[in-house]
Structures are given as structure tokens and as C-alpha cells.
Amino acid sequence: MATAADADAMRRAIELAARGLGSTSPNPVVGCVITDTSGAVVGEGYHQRAGGPHAEVHALRDAGEQARGGTAYVTLEPCNHTGRTGPCAQALRAAGVARVHYAVADPTPQATGGADTLRAAGIEAEQGLLSEEAEAGNAAWLTSVRLGRPYVTWKYAATLDGRIAAADGTSRWITSAEARADVHRLRAECDAVLVGSGTARADDPHLAVRGAAGATQPLRVVVDTNATAVKPGARVLDDAAPTLIAVARDADAAHLPQGALVRLPRAATGLDIPALLGDLHGRGVRSVLLEGGPTLAGAFVAAGAVDRVIGYLAPALLGAGPTALAGAGITTITEALRLTVTEAVRLGPDLRVTATPLAKER
Numbered sequence: 001m002a003t004a005a006d007a008d009a010m011r012r013a014i015e016l017a018a019r020g021l022g023s024t025s026p027n028p029v030v031g032c033v034i035t036d037t038s039g040a041v042v043g044e045g046y047h048q049r050a051g052g053p054h055a056e057v058h059a060l061r062d063a064g065e066q067a068r069g070g071t072a073y074v075t076l077e078p079c080n081h082t083g084r085t086g087p088c089a090q091a092l093r094a095a096g097v098a099r100v101h102y103a104v105a106d107p108t109p110q111a112t113g114g115a116d117t118l119r120a121a122g123i124e125a126e127q128g129l130l131s132e133e134a135e136a137g138n139a140a141w142l143t144s145v146r147l148g149r150p151y152v153t154w155k156y157a158a159t160l161d162g163r164i165a166a167a168d169g170t171s172r173w174i175t176s177a178e179a180r181a182d183v184h185r186l187r188a189e190c191d192a193v194l195v196g197s198g199t200a201r202a203d204d205p206h207l208a209v210r211g212a213a214g215a216t217q218p219l220r221v222v223v224d225t226n227a228t229a230v231k232p233g234a235r236v237l238d239d240a241a242p243t244l245i246a247v248a249r250d251a252d253a254a255h256l257p258q259g260a261l262v263r264l265p266r267a268a269t270g271l272d273i274p275a276l277l278g279d280l281h282g283r284g285v286r287s288v289l290l291e292g293g294p295t296l297a298g299a300f301v302a303a304g305a306v307d308r309v310i311g312y313l314a315p316a317l318l319g320a321g322p323t324a325l326a327g328a329g330i331t332t333i334t335e336a337l338r339l340t341v342t343e344a345v346r347l348g349p350d351l352r353v354t355a356t357p358l359a360k361e362r
Contacts, residue, residue, distance in 0.1 A: 089115075092123070163319075193219070224251075227252060251263070
């Protein structure tokens with residue numbers, strides 16, 4: 001039976017795991033805490049980058065001999081295979097830990113089985129401690145494994161009456177500097193930032209992360225179905241971050257860098273969203289920040305491909321102008337995509353609301 005001290009240690013492991021957001025893909029984020037025989041914390045670690053030591057290895061190095069007879073708290077089941085690093089289940093066994101709490105079972109066929117290896121070695125291994133919190137922290141990777149596509153966060157900024165721009169098209173700046181800085185934090189935590197042709201045409205966005213020292217720049221993705229929005233010299237084509245321009249298979253894209261192009265099938269309107277996400281998944285993208293306008297957001301919602309919504313709401317009213325979402329295929333109130341609000345935070349004068357779809361299959 002897990003104790004309050006066990007929960008505190010796992011909660012700390014979840015906090016440590018979050019430090020790896022944006023730098024471990026296509027691997028998961030994982031945190032680990034080691035306590036000694038008296039229950040005192042003697043080691044901490046997290047998975048810092050793909051190809052580098054796993055969380056358990058960092059924590060065991062931190063603990064040294066004090067790990068012997070102690071307990072390991074890990075946010076994900078210790079792996080049981082040798083890839084670019086060795087199996088963490090064997091590392092825990094060699095360190096002489098007596099007990100392992102892990103929050104979430106590893107769903108990948110090649111890595112699962114670590115708990116069974118630990119039990120076979122006489123180590124107590126228990127699953128499920130703070131599993132919901134650990135799942136939420138690792139939602140991008142778990143979604144990519146279970147659904148075969150990246151985890152999509154739709155982000156938008158709007159006034160309290162839901163307008164993302166004024167009637168004349170002006171939109172800078174609806175939200176505060178604090179909210180805009182927070183968006184760069186979101187970008188730094190994702191593998192790709194995605195906009196559509198409307199945003200590319202109207203704003204010539206740069207889409208790179210600013211103000212986050214040491215951040216791994218995400219892949220910049222522009223959905224330009226007809227290859228008419230991104231022009232030579234566009235800011236998104238500079239060398240600040242890698243760029244991918246998604247166009248229809250029959251689009252004339254001779255004016256664009258061929259190495260940055262991907263050609264995808266058309267849907268009824270625009271590009272085929274599942275095909276786009278499948279291509280990104282194949283490139284190792286596990287999380288996408290959707291920053292596009294209302295039409296692209298509507299296409300993602302209609303495709304059932306929005307996993308999280310983050311709205312930055314400014315205390316202002318416009319009364320007219322485009323709204324945040326359009327063309328989502330919702331025609332009556334019973335078809336509304338219902339959400340659960342998971343967080344509401346003040347950022348300067350603005351409010352950041354985070355929500356996830358109800359009854360979403362994982």
C-alpha cells in the first residue's frame with residue numbers, strides 16, 4: 001500500500017520528468033527519485049535528451065551506494081530492452097534497490113516487461129501510483145504510441161467575445177507580453193509548430209522559439225495546400241529552425257525549396273489532416289502546437305485530431321471580426337465538442353485556459 005511519502009516522491013518524479021519536455025522526442029519524458037532504506041531522498045534524475053541516459057540511470061548515479069535496499073519512483077515502467085542505452089530494469093537490479101513504484105506501464109512492445117524482470121529478481125514492483133498525473137505529463141508520447149499520430153495542442157488568442165482579430169483584420173496585439181512569452185514556452189515544449197496558409201499569408205510568421213535559452217527549435221510546418229501563401233524570402237524559410245511546407249500533390253510548388261516540401265493528398269477542403277499527422281509522426285514528431293487560424297483549427301477539430309486546447313483570453317471586446325474556430329463540422333448544440341477545463345491561470349491581464357476533450361479515446 002502506497003503511503004503519503006510514496007506519493008510525495010512520485011510527485012517529485014513527475015516534476016522532474018517535465019524538465020525534459022521539448023528535448024527527448026521521439027522518446028518519452030521520464031523522471032525518477034531514489035530513496036534510501038530510511039525513506040530519505042538520495043537520488044534524482046530525468047531523461048534529458050534522446051539517446052542520452054534514462055532517468056533511472058541519472059538518479060542511480062546521484063544516489064550511489066545509498067540506493068541499495070532503497071526504493072525507486074519512476075513515472076514510466078523501467079525499460080527492458082537495449083537501444084541507444086541499456087535496460088533500466090537491469091540497472092535498478094544491479095544497484096540493489098528493493099522496491100520500485102512506477103506510475104504508467106510502458107505500452108511499447110520492445111520496451112515493456114521491465115516490471116516482470118524486476119519481480120523475477122525479487123524486487124517489489126508496483127504500478128499505478130499517481131498514474132493520472134504521470135499520464136498527463138507524458139500525454140504527447142503516450143498518444144503517439146497508442147494512436148500512431150502526434151499529440152495536438154490547439155492554441156489561440158482571443159478577446160472575451162471570442163474574436164481573434166478586429167473587423168479590419170488587425171490583431172497585434174490582442175494579448176499581453178506575458179501571454180506571448182508563454183506561447184514561446186509552449187513552442188519550446190513541442191516538436192512542431194503548425195500554421196495554415198491564411199496565417200502565412202497575413203502574418204508572414206517566423207514560428208521559431210524566442211526567449212528560451214537552450215531550447216530545441218521545433219519543426220516549423222506550414223499547411224499551404226495550393227502552394228500560394230509561402231513566397232521566396234518568407235521568414236519561415238530562414239535557417240533559424242527546420243521548416244516543412246505541406247502542399248497538395250498536384251500543387252505547383254516549383255518556387256519553393258524542394259527539400260522543405262512534402263506532398264500530401266487533398267481532402268474535401270484543404271489537405272488530408274490524418275495524412276499530414278501520419279507524415280509528421282513518421283518524421284519523429286510526437287507533439288504539435290497548432291497555431292493556425294480558424295479554418296485550419298476547424299479542420300483539425302472536424303478530423304478529431306485536437307487533444308488539448310489552450311486559449312489566451314484578453315479582457316477586451318471587439319464586437320466584430322473573425323472568431324477562433326470555423327468549419328469544424330458542428331451544426332447543432334448536441335454536436336458540440338465538450339471539454340474539461342484542467343487549468344485556468346492569470347498571465348498579466350490575461351487568462352490562460354487549458355482544456356481537453358471529454359471522453360477522448362487514448
